[in-house]
Amino acid sequence: MIRDALLIAGKDLRLELRSRVALNQVLPFALLVLVLFAFALDPDKSVLTEATPGLYWIAVLFSALLALQRSFAIEATDGNRDALRLSGLDPAGIFLGKVLAVSVQLIVLEALLGVGVVVLYTSRIDGWVLLAVTSVIATASIAAAGTLYGVLAAGLRVRETLLPLLLLPVLAPVLIGSTRAFEAALNGSPSEGWPWVGLMSIFASLYVVAGIFGFGPLLEES
Amino acid sequence: MSGNWGYVIAAWVIVFGGLGGYSVRTILRGRSISKQVPPEKRRWS
Amino acid sequence: MTTQLDAAPEGLDSTGSRATRVLGVLAILSLAVLALFGLILSPPDASQGEVVRILYVHVPSATFAYIGCFLTTIGSAMFLWRRSAWWELVAYASAEIATVFTAIVLVTGMIWGRPTWGVYWVWDARLTSTTMLLLLLLGYLAVRRLPADHDVRTKRSAIIGLLLVPNVIIVRQSVQWWRTLHQKPTLLANGVGAKIEGLMLFSLFIGFIAIGLVFAWLLIHRFRLAWLEDQLDDAGLDAAIAERRAEGDRS
Numbered sequence: 001m002i003r004d005a006l007l008i009a010g011k012d013l014r015l016e017l018r019s020r021v022a023l024n025q026v027l028p029f030a031l032l033v034l035v036l037f038a039f040a041l042d043p044d045k046s047v048l049t050e051a052t053p054g055l056y057w058i059a060v061l062f063s064a065l066l067a068l069q070r071s072f073a074i075e076a077t078d079g080n081r082d083a084l085r086l087s088g089l090d091p092a093g094i095f096l097g098k099v100l101a102v103s104v105q106l107i108v109l110e111a112l113l114g115v116g117v118v119v120l121y122t123s124r125i126d127g128w129v130l131l132a133v134t135s136v137i138a139t140a141s142i143a144a145a146g147t148l149y150g151v152l153a154a155g156l157r158v159r160e161t162l163l164p165l166l167l168l169p170v171l172a173p174v175l176i177g178s179t180r181a182f183e184a185a186l187n188g189s190p191s192e193g194w195p196w197v198g199l200m201s202i203f204a205s206l207y208v209v210a211g212i213f214g215f216g217p218l219l220e221e222s
Numbered sequence: 223m224s225g226n227w228g229y230v231i232a233a234w235v236i237v238f239g240g241l242g243g244y245s246v247r248t249i250l251r252g253r254s255i256s257k258q259v260p261p262e263k264r265r266w267s
Numbered sequence: 268m269t270t271q272l273d274a275a276p277e278g279l280d281s282t283g284s285r286a287t288r289v290l291g292v293l294a295i296l297s298l299a300v301l302a303l304f305g306l307i308l309s310p311p312d313a314s315q316g317e318v319v320r321i322l323y324v325h326v327p328s329a330t331f332a333y334i335g336c337f338l339t340t341i342g343s344a345m346f347l348w349r350r351s352a353w354w355e356l357v358a359y360a361s362a363e364i365a366t367v368f369t370a371i372v373l374v375t376g377m378i379w380g381r382p383t384w385g386v387y388w389v390w391d392a393r394l395t396s397t398t399m400l401l402l403l404l405l406g407y408l409a410v411r412r413l414p415a416d417h418d419v420r421t422k423r424s425a426i427i428g429l430l431l432v433p434n435v436i437i438v439r440q441s442v443q444w445w446r447t448l449h450q451k452p453t454l455l456a457n458g459v460g461a462k463i464e465g466l467m468l469f470s471l472f473i474g475f476i477a478i479g480l481v482f483a484w485l486l487i488h489r490f491r492l493a494w495l496e497d498q499l500d501d502a503g504l505d506a507a508i509a510e511r512r513a514e515g516d517r518s
Contacts, residue, residue, distance in 0.1 A: 169402040194305035233321040252282030255495040
């Protein structure tokens, strides 16, 4: 299973390196969201600075939707999905591989976006460990739940409108948790952030397990 | 305090109205679709 | 496998039966008793005044909305595990009814909130969680109603249904922590926690019975309706296949 996962992750990431869609489209989109927030809120008052963690994670969430759609769009061409099914690869491995690939793309996005946030919103950065762990767990949560619901929506004609409707309410706890954890880290009280990391770990575990079991049957008939 | 009876009535009307409306809709659709389905297939089997 | 209770007086041209008639009469009677006690016989609350009467319908609706969610998850699990079409229909019917109840909870909650807090909406744990519940249910219904093959719809919505209760639990917990860990000293008193006793408690009790009977009645009817809808879809599919064959014969 792990071997298959690495195989799929490698394939997806190599595809991304060659096509650079995430780099050329998703990342600018994330930056765009941040800039739009600056337009919508008043940068001269403290609103923007206070809301920074939340705005950051909203930008990540919206970008994740694009990255997930892309992750399944590449399978939709030229009967790729059939090839995937017949390849004899363990479906759980395919699931984990896709989660891994999306996670890597998101982590890179988050790091770059973090730089953008510091620059655009002139924030201070503190509590590194909490920030890093939160990012990893939140990313895993988003990728796992996103890949599961992604394959569920894949192959349906309404998938572009269905995935956000399904995924965003489910990811609300991740938005709440990661924002609170980031706030705790930036406010110098990291001990308040760790319980949120715990909650998100439960979430991530639930969806990794659900995906391992559910991905196969869903892939069969998409 | 008695000025709040308006809110109480509004809430109860919404509850009864909402449940009633949904009930009527369900029954009516049941009748209309029943007609379109052959009698032996109309109930769970 | 129709039992005596399933027997329909009008020759099966509606979703009614002896069971639903009995249930329906009981429901209407208990709703009347609820109105009597809730609106007339029970006293106004010491602090909330008359608006406490809204809670006699609001709270039971919330309870049965959650019961509906549990049924949807259990039904989805049974469908995925045992391929039980019966349980899948229960899941679908429960979800739709739970959605109606959740909408009612939201609206009555807002109406209760206006005189109590002065505003229609606050981002407190309860209202926010209920809104999230509504969104999760709408997601399930969207998939179940997709213009797609029956097997595809039922299996995919079942996975969403299976995850419904876990999602609801996680969302409720996170919203709760969010709204209570940094509670500023302003009193957004959630009046439902207040002591409730005597005739008021009795009214609430009647509320549970009445709303519960309505829920059961609706569940049976909606289940039968869902079955009919599926039959219609199958018939539509058969007709399309027959047409295709006829075309093939002709050419």
